[in-house]
Amino acid sequence: MKRVYLDHNATTPTHPDVVRAMQPYYEEIFGNASSVHRFGREARKAVEEARKNLASLLGAKRADEIIFTSGGTESDNFAIKGVARALRDKGNHIITSSVEHLAVHNTCKFLEKNGYSVTYIPVDKYGIIDLEAFKKSITDETILVTIMYANNETGTVEPLAEITKIAKERGVYLHTDAVQAVGKIDVNVEELGVDLLSLSGHKFCGPKGVGALYVRRGTKIAPMQIGGHHERNRRAGTENVPAIVGIGKAAELAGKNMAREAARIRDLRDRLQEGIEKSIKEVRLNGHPARRLPNTCNISFEYLEGESIILNLDMEGVAVSTGSACTSGSLEPSHVLISMGVSPQTAQGSIRFSLGRVNTKEDIDYLLKILPPIIERLRKMSPLYKE
Amino acid sequence: MEREYSEKVMDHFRNPRNVGEIKDASGIGKVGNPVCGDIMNLYIKVENDVIVNAKFKTMGCGAAIATSSMVTELVKGKTVKEAQSISNRAVAEALGGLPKIKLHCSVLAEEGLKLAIKDYLKKSGKPLDDVKK
């Protein structure tokens, strides 16, 4: 059966070059990067090489501004809790948006339960944060602003440079969850002016379970994981050398191929979106039409529930995801779409198509062929639908 | 977290039985699941106190559609009284079970059936007292 993977915002297939680069670090070059002997030195060299690759992809001035972590979730936890703890004497107020990934959202909720106060900035119908509300929310107690660069569900890209500028004027640290942005659009920490930035390997063709936190030099942050002297006392634990080599290789490939790949993927994404809008009635785009990741397209199919669409597509070999309550684990429809003012009913029928390196024009045309009859069949079954 | 549906659930999801409306239905049950937003309309046709036909329309997840399909199968040929005692668990069991987080979706089928029967009893002037809810 044909298999079409359109769920790259969930995870990406590891690039074969990445797998190849990692391989030797399991068997031949297995040393502990902290060891003094040759085995250790070889591993250390690879780790530092990877650090340079990531720093270069992000336009960071110094490689030691990169701390390796176990992924996006850890990076978000580290940034937010680490700054909250380091600046506890300065204040207890944190600002975030209402559309963050749970890694940020629930970390803020956790801090709220532990004596911090958190402001959740609303967004407009496209998912872009209200800059005026943001400006007004900063107080003398504010110690951190954490706002994502690109949204995982809709692909909407926040005006991060403007956000940072406002935070800087008030002398407040700015953290961004750039997990979905890195490898898809240009991410430059100097141009954006951010103090902390989270990224995750498996979202840009690297391995799972490895990520990084960019920490601008001089930024005060308390370590999360305590132990040995790894990562300059900021993140203890023997480095996951093969994974770090992998994320380094993925960063190198992203730097080389991103511009070309993004243009190709954007064309495919637009073909998909236009194809759906042309062949299926009563659909609605969720997210900003232009200020959006080139690979993402979130569409609501009115009168339907997302899981029923996913299961039908899955039977035809196509993988996508949904913001439907029935699949969320919390039994609530996507908080991202609800924050954008999308009705629960419409959020229920939302499908996220997210493209990547492996997709071709044939994939999109296959989807466009099988999707309309699925929607039609399900709508005929829906009590809400009137022909 | 167990997420996988049984083969039987998938069979009913793929080929739902009794989709549609009954124009001269004896009773209609319209329900929405307040938890997840699934919606179901259940139509029953009753003759001599026996449910002779049942059809449904559902907007919902795999579990909602499969349980809708199964409940229409289960009630056909049953007396109204027998049908009243069909629970969401019985529907789920008839499907070979549901993932735990999906059990709440099967409540729709039970509620839809109860409401359809209530509607039938009301329309036909019969006492409602032994309807549980």
Ligand SMILES: Cc1ncc(COP(=O)(O)O)c(C=O)c1O
């Ligand atoms: C925006 C965003 N932040 C954080 C994460 C978590 O990253 P990880 O899976 O590496 O823990 C994800 C992944 O789903 C994400 O999309």
Ligand SMILES: [Zn+2]
């Ligand atoms: Zn459901």
